[in-house]
Each structure stands twice: as structure tokens, then as C-alpha cells.
Amino acid sequence: MEKLEEKEHILSVLKETKAAVRKEDTIKLKNLSNKTIHAASIKQDPDGIALAVMIYALSKIIERKKYTYYKEWPNFHKKYVENINKAVENLEKSDIKGFRNNINEIRSEIGKLSGKFKKYIQDVFRKAEINKASRIYEHGISIEQTAKLLGITIWELAEYAGQTGISDVNLTVTLPIKQRIKQAEDMFKT
């Protein structure tokens, strides 16, 4: 997050996230995550990417009510919301380091969880990373660069991206199929 406009964008997303969490509006949360990914694809800003993952994971946690039945849920939820609130306060003061600590703190809280709940939440975050990676790949960034940005492997991204309609976009067809087959056949001719 180098520029003022990026700070303002993230701040606005965080404020809207706070409101959406209060209303348990998971659709709004997913839209906010996607909005952040647009900007993050261009700037490839780690703060924006981390925020997009965090918001998407939050939407999934709220969506699947079963998480809320775990005894560790109330405290985890409280810390999650507290850190979002503090992140807003810190960004308003232009305290970028403080904002980053708040986002990191959410991930650290997962490490303090135990048993099945910990596994579920870790899984939600991993899937959120893969989902956001797929969106960045869809935006035109290469598979390797995208995997690097999200800290996942090409293996995970290829498997996920293959299930989407990304490769059915006409613009991605760059050579007539007969010509490409001929190129391949010519190489295999002795």
C-alpha cells in the first residue's frame, strides 16, 4: 500500500466490511472481496490481497452457520471484529504498520484455536486463498505469478482454475487449432 488512493480504497472496503459483518451480509462481503481483487491484480499489493482473502473467508464462515456452534467461535469472532475495527482506526491515522499487524493478528488467532474448529477455519482460509488466486489468474496474470502472490502452489491453482470457465473466453484462443496441431505434429515428425 504505497499510495494515498490505495489507502483510501482499503479504508473504504474495511468500513463497508464492518457494516456487512454486523448485518451478516455474506453477498456484500463477497462483492467487497472481489472489488479488492480488481485493484490488487493491478498493483499486486500484498495488503489488498490479504484483505481480500480475509473478507472472503469471513463471508464463508458466516455463511456456514455450523462454525458458530463451536465453543471457540464467540471469542474468535470477537477478535476478528476487534481487529477489523482497529485496522480501520489505524488506517485513518495512516498507521500502515498498525493496520498490517491487525490483519496478521487475525491469522495468528487461527493458530490459537484447537481441534476441529481450527482445522475448519484453516481450511476456509486456504480455500479463500485459492479462490482469490483463481480470480487474479482470471484477470490475466500468469498462473505462476498468481500462485506466488497468494503463497499457494501451481498445483492447487491449476486444479481449481480448470474447473472455472476462464479458458472458455474467446480472447484466449490465440491460434487456429489446426495450426497448433500441425505445429505439434511437425515437431514429432522425425
Next chain:
Amino acid sequence: MKALIFDASTLINFSMNGLLDVLAKLKTIFNGKFLITEDVRYETIKRPLNIKKFELGALRIQSLLNKKIIELPDSVGIKNSQIEERSRELLRTSNRTFIAKNSYLHLIDRGESSCLALSEILTRKGIKNILAIDERTTRMLCENPENLQKLLETKLHTKVKVKKENFWEFEKFKVIRSTELVYIAYKNKLVELKNGLVLDALLYAVKYKGCSVSRNEIEEIKRL
């Protein structure tokens, strides 16, 4: 001498689909080398060996390397340092070609650019070669950067400027995908399964594991 250079996305696709034996059979009808760079080795073997979910896939690729079905560039007298040097230059150029909101778009990474560098070095040595790349961006950069610009503009919802003077650096590369490789394997009867649906199954299998091929292209291949 000729060479087929594998990007990580293609090798991973064959591994995840359990098709590495088909790759080994393809090698028997290819009078040349199947090559990977050190960066591709890292992404396809070294890194996934530490991830339980992909450990077996990585071991299978490692086995191909051990059997010299796929080889490193030193097998054709090319040092990794040569590839790294050219790879860095190509990476710099590719990632300084598209501009959105006053920022250069960082489009590709080391593994991808290392394959381009190896292809260029092989060509300079007079070794005919082709790249096997399943992922979309590197292929578009080489074959139709104008389409890549349009794709970026559509998806990013913003104007994307390009430095067209950089395009020539990439237009020389030739690319095929897993799709074409399984087609050749099928046509040469290298696939053990015998059923009228095998080609369809192979083409969709590679698509669903990340090969950038459209349904229309697949249907066209089936009609060939």
C-alpha cells in the same frame, strides 16, 4: 537434435491426470529431448515434495527425471546460469510491457520466463524446439499480445497501455499445450484405453486440470 520444453503447468497437468506414462510413451516417438528448467523443477518436484497432497505427483515427475525421460538443460550443454541471465531480461521486458493505472503489470514469473529463455538459447544453438505451456498468459504474450491487452482491459475494467516495441521479443516462440500432446498420443495409439470416448475424455481431463483450451477448440479437435 530437437527439444520439447515443458512449463510447470503442463507437467503438473499430466501428473494430476495420471498421464505421465503417456508422456513417457510420447518420448519414445520423439527423436529429441524433453527438457525442463531448474525453476520448473522447483515448482514441479522440489516444492510439492513438502506438501502431502502433491507429494506423490512430485515423486512421479522426479522418477521421469531419474529415467532421463525429462532432462535438465545441461544435457544439451546449456548451463543454468545462461538461462537465468536471459530469463531475468525477458522477465523484466514482459513485466514492463503492459501498464494499467500508471503501474506496470507484473504478468509472468521466473519459471515461465526461464522456459522462454531456454527456447531462445536452443534456437541460437540451432536446436529446433517448441514450448509446452498450459497456462494462458505466457502463451498469449507470445502469440497475441493484443488479445492479452483486451483481456486485461475487460477484466480489470480499466484502460491498459502497451509498449508495442517489446512485442518482438516474444513473437518468435512457438507454443503447444497438453491438449495437442494427448491428441498426438491418441493418434499414435499410445493410450492404452480403447473406447470411442477416449479422445474426448483425454481432452476434457487436461482442460479440467488447468490447460487453457476452450470447449469449442476441443470439439474442433475431435472433428479432425
